[in-house]
Amino acid sequence: MARIDIEDVAHRYTADAAWAVDALTHSFRDGSASAILGPSGCGKTTLLSILSGLLHPTRGTLRIDGREATGLPPRQRKIAQVFQFPVVYEAMTVFENLAFPLRNGGMAKDEVKTRVKATAELLGLTASLDRRASGLSADEQQIVSLGRGLIRPDTAALLLDEPLTVIDPLRRWEIRQKLRHVHQETNATLVYVTHDQTEALTFADEVVVMDQGRVMQVGTPRELFETPKHAFVGHFIGSPGMNFLPCRLAGRELLVDGHRLPVDRNAFTDPGSGELELGIRPEFLELAREEVDGALPVRIRSASALGDHHLVRVALGERPLQVRVPDGTPIPTECGFLRFPPEWIRLYRDGRLLT
């Protein structure tokens, strides 16, 4: 497949509107599985339309395999797309649905057959080839849509626009598994757009997190989870998101709500004076019943059993915090002690990570 580069791309729908996307520069590497993740209105659908050619950006350039493609119409880009709702011809069989894009491209009969069989094999559709698409469930239809996107040998990239929207949570799991498998087998360039962090993080090797038309961070799932560069990323990634507390730096310690916490001073340069925010993931806080060294006293507000973990809401003074406690760990009832492991404390000034 192909590599797609966008450089300083910006778009607004009318001359006096706000920028729907602004100053985006990014490379989708050949054979990569990327995700574009962000809330409604972050600009991810606009970006997708720019990639597919449905929108001509107000500014900036787009290259496919190094060739200028900003003004190229969708058909000539060879970029396939899978949408929220399955796009299949219900009156046709699965075989005919898969063969359609190939026959349209004038491929020889034998070659069509070989290619349809190979794609069906890859997606586990072999047994369904003779079934009519109208008789398939939503998840099966979506897999056929995926097959139609992948089937042309000259496809440059496949864009997936929230492809699991109409799929049951239990089935989503299976389709995600299938997508990863397809990526491993074909090395297709895949771009997956979603607001769902689980889908983005488990699908992609590289995730582009967007908010208000801008890229907030590009990173591996692990980087986004462990070291969010913006408070927004800390909040948006993770269930629930990162906890934030106002704090001040005093020498080798942080002052938080009148308490002192040790920090790793080698982790960032001197931020000067002024208000900072401490960020820490609910997974990394350690809640104990008895006082342990360096732990702060908290009140337990509530605890919900959520299956594989408990979500405990605590208060440090008046400040609320959420703690994720693995199933089977004892939870204190009224008061407890909360340890902030220094290696997991992140500091933010004006929403930006101090490094």
Added chain:
Amino acid sequence: MTLCLEGVARGGLAGIDFELEDGSLTVLLGPTGAGKTSLLRLMAGLDKPAAGRVTQGGVDVHRVTPRQRKVGFVHQRFVNYPAKTVYENIAAPLRQAQRVSRSEVDAKVRAIAEMLRIDGLLERRPSELSGGQQQRTALARALTREGGLLLLDEPLVNLDYKLREELGAELRAIFARRSATLVFATSDPSEALALGGRTLVLDAGRVLQTGSAIDVYRRPASVRVGELTSVPPMNWISGRLASGRLQLEPSSEVVRPSQFEALPDGAYRFGVRPHHLQLDPSSPHSLKLTATVELSELSGSETFLHLRPADAGRAPLVAHQAGTRPRSIGERVDVFIDPKRLHAFDEAGRLAAASGL
């Protein structure tokens, strides 16, 4: 007034028997096509059962209009008044109730709008809102009403993930403050757990189990309930109980764990949740299975390993590990299970004994 369903059948639904107490919260959990919407429509009195009765305070519900019964219904596809502002959309049921004063209406509308984070949009019309904002407007309107029966059909399904997560947590508190009898349909097991209340597991038109969300999760009455109550679903491992032992395969055998003490010898399907498959032995008494990694999914905070057991007759397994623990495709791994974590199901798929922890 208790809502009673007795031997109700219609379409794919059959043999539905349960009661909803006044002011209670019930979560209908089931996959698409389970019959959730059909069941809600029967409770609303919109459809008549082909067999059995739906009664409230002893009166057949379809004999009374939904308005008289104070039934609210929030659909998966939201419905708003297109010509009214968000404010008027939310205020509509309060205005119909008459006895509510203007200032009281205003206070209620603003309070519920704030809870659902649409307080900045009150002067807009539905056409100027995103899908998620329209859905929250419909939800706000339904929640202004006190008392009666409120039926919510997958109301969060079209919302952004983050909003769904936050609203899910808040709805628990919002619901607790309502005097209405609430029924919330969802296909997402984590939503059922987050909402709490009583869970009713529905599949293929039948009620499979009722109980508190966490009890259903911890003691699934059947193989199917085990599958429907977590994502990824419960793992299945066939094995035997023989004299004092539990055997998974010739090489993996342990002393029979205490929860299975009373069970007769024989073949069983053992169920274990994905987060109880370990890659390190947690105790010297752990069971061990050998498997090949087929796929490893990383979410930053968690790792999902899809495993193919070396024993060809076994079903694939999914191990859910905390932290980032990547493994290469094709790598052979040993999977350990604390035998106390196993549930046993009989050949008919019914729970024989739940996990001992």
